Amino acid sequence: MYGLQAITAHNGWAMAFAGALIVFSGLVVLSFIISQLHKVLLLFEKKPVDFQNDLERPDIEPPEDKLGLSLPKQFPADIREIARLYKPLVEALGETFCLSELYEILRKNDFPHPHITLTALRESEILIPDGDGVFTWNPPTENDDNEKVEG
Amino acid sequence: MELFFQFVSNTGFYLADYRNVIMIVVGSLFLYLGTAKHYEPLLLIPIGFGILVGNVPFFKGFGLGIYESNSVLHYLYFGVVTGLYPSIVFLGLGAMTDFSSLLARPVLMLLGAAAQMGIFFTLLGALALGFLPKEAGSIAIIGGADGPTSIFLTAKLAPHLIGPIAIAAYSYMALIPVIQPPIMRLLTTRKERLIRMPELREVSKKERVIFPAVGVLLCCFLAPASIPLLGMFFFGNFLKECGAADRLAQTARTAIIDTATILLGLTVGASTQGDVFLTGKSVCIFLLGAVAFSIATASGVIFAKIMNLVLKEKINPLLGAAGVSAVPGSAREVHLVGQSEDPENYLLMHAMACNSSGVIGSAICAGILWSFMVGL
Structure with a gap:
């Protein structure tokens, strides 16, 4: 059938x-x-x-961890622009810092997609691993911009 | 001289027929795809090698072949025909799966349900082509794109079809990058593919611990026949999430699932002996499998588009294609198709939510089909 x-x-x-x-x-x-x-x-x-x-209940509200940064309405897609936004946060952490600390600050300050952005920054070699989970900041230079434009 | 000729007549070279040669070519193709192209290597390599082993011609009666009752391969095959290996694989899968994205966006579970429609359309197709109901149920489950579930249900309903159904299910899982993207592109506009998904909320540990308990109770009360799969799946997940049995979770997601996958793949491959496997039915099963998988992909995408008609916050319809339970292949493919349109669009976590609900959905379907067919 x-x-x-x-x-x-x-x-x-x-x-x-x-x-x-x-x-x-x-x-x-x-x-x-x-x-x-x-x-x-x-x-x-x-x-x-x-x-x-x-x-x-404490008499005074605990201070918020927010740094009072004003984030743009449209978050930039360019990694160098993102690096500029991240710079003050990284500087506050010192020359070397743990990625988890940076992640926590980003999260508390409502930065969009912190995990993905950190991965992109690592891939762009703006975040350089220094061993033992510690990282340093390698800001993109003007030359990088020029190279990109010429390329 | 007579001894020499007797020896030669017992060698594989003398006993081989064209069907063994065809299957050896298929096995070599699987090995090539798994090794050189990295298409699901953890599945295709054991299956491909199993096909080579199973198609070495031998003298019947020596207890060598997988279908001979006293052979080693037959004992190993026991885990397939009883549904033992699929259950163990599900334990490991559960211990690997992170349900956070699904818990953060539960509405995506509906896409996992929608993609199961491929199973029921194929059930009708297989019946129309003249397959018996139990065979049709086993073929239909290929639409779930879940190898272990397909093997489990086939072992219960139509054990004589395990070879072709398992090979079809795993082949289509490996061919996700070839099958799914054209369907996704065909059914969506560029504007829809560009829809960005919002960041997922953080899910608490308590939610993640409670979910497997709630999931197993609800799903297994609904379809008790899915206990061997979903019971193990949610148990594995509970081990992972509870935090008190990390050693067990670690073993389940490494040594246990790897052992089961090796034995499952090798014996399923070896069960494709040319003389048993190469039949008209097998060709039909392959064709129906392709139809099932394509309909499953299409139903997920179309349902996502329907949901967008009523949802305030639109979802990217590509996610519907991840509703099939090929973890994580289809989620990865959805992410890649999304990124090919907009490199800044990250769909992976949302697609994983659909994918994990697809695993639950296809296991429930297996339970439902099994219970429908019990009395037939």
């Missing part, structure tokens, strides 16, 4: 439709549950935190 007749004879339409429906609804329910998971966890965590806050 072949064709539509075979599909009907073996209950194929019902199996395909029910199968698709079951897998779809299963994953929809799972995605709904995981979308609410962090909210539920927050509810559980909130109570003890509030209680603790009542006991130990």
Whole structure:
């Protein structure tokens, strides 16, 4: 038996439709549950935190780690432009620094895609590994710009 | 002299027929693709070598071939026909998988569900071509693009088709860079391919620890037949995320999965003995596999476009192609196609979310098909 007749004879339409429906609804329910998971966890965590806050609430709010940098609305795509934006942060860390420290500062200051940008900076040899997880900053020079233009 | 002729008549050179030669060429092609082109080398190299081993002609009755009950290869093949190796591979996969991106953007799970439609379309196609329901179910699961799941379901429903189905499933997984990009480009506009995805939120450790427990309960309550796959998968993930059993997680994602992959690949390859493998059915299975995989890719992309009609924050429809469970091949391909349009567009993490939900989706489908076919 072949064709539509075979599909009907073996209950194929019902199996395909029910199968698709079951897998779809299963994953929809799972995605709904995981979308609410962090909210539920927050509810559980909130109570003890509030209680603790009542006991130990400091009079003064702790200072934020933000450096008050004004980020451009459109983040530049050019790696040299990005390096210019990163420069003040790196200078604040000193001549050599851990990548994790820089990453943490970027994250706290809402820099977009910090992980990817750090990888790009490493690939462009602007971030130079100094061994043992320590890095140095090798800012792009004007010559680099000229070479790029000539190239 | 008689002894010499007797020896010669027992050699592979004398016993070989054209089907063995064809399969040896196929095995060599797999080895070439895996070694020189780096197409899924961890799969294609063991399978390719297994094809060479399985197609050395031998004197029947010596207990040498994989289908002879007292041979070494037959004992190793036991792990395939019982579904043991796929379960172990799933344990290792779970211990490797990071669900953070999926937890950060749960809506992407729907793309993993949409890409499973290839399975059910192919089920209809296989039935229409005259395959029996159990065979059709085994062929359809190729659309999930998940080798271990395909082998597991075929072992349960149609063990005589394990060879062609496994080879088809793994071949299409390896051919992702050839099959998926044209479909993705065909079904999307440049504007859609340029859509950038927002940075994912940070996911807490608690969420990552709770997810495998919630996942296993929900999925296995829904489709209990998927316990051997999803039970092991989520268990592996729990080992990884709980932080209290790092040694076990480390072993699961290295030594255990590697051992299972080697034995699975080699024995599946060896099961493709020319005289058993080269049949009209195998050719049909290959064709249906290609259709299944293409429909799965297309359904994911089309569903992403449909979602964009209702979502405020648009998603890049290329991500739909990563809804098949070929981890991480299809996610990588989505990322590369996205970058070919815009080098600053990073889709990899989002694509991994779809990819990992595809693994869950195809295992649920396997469980559903198995339970549908039990009474047939």
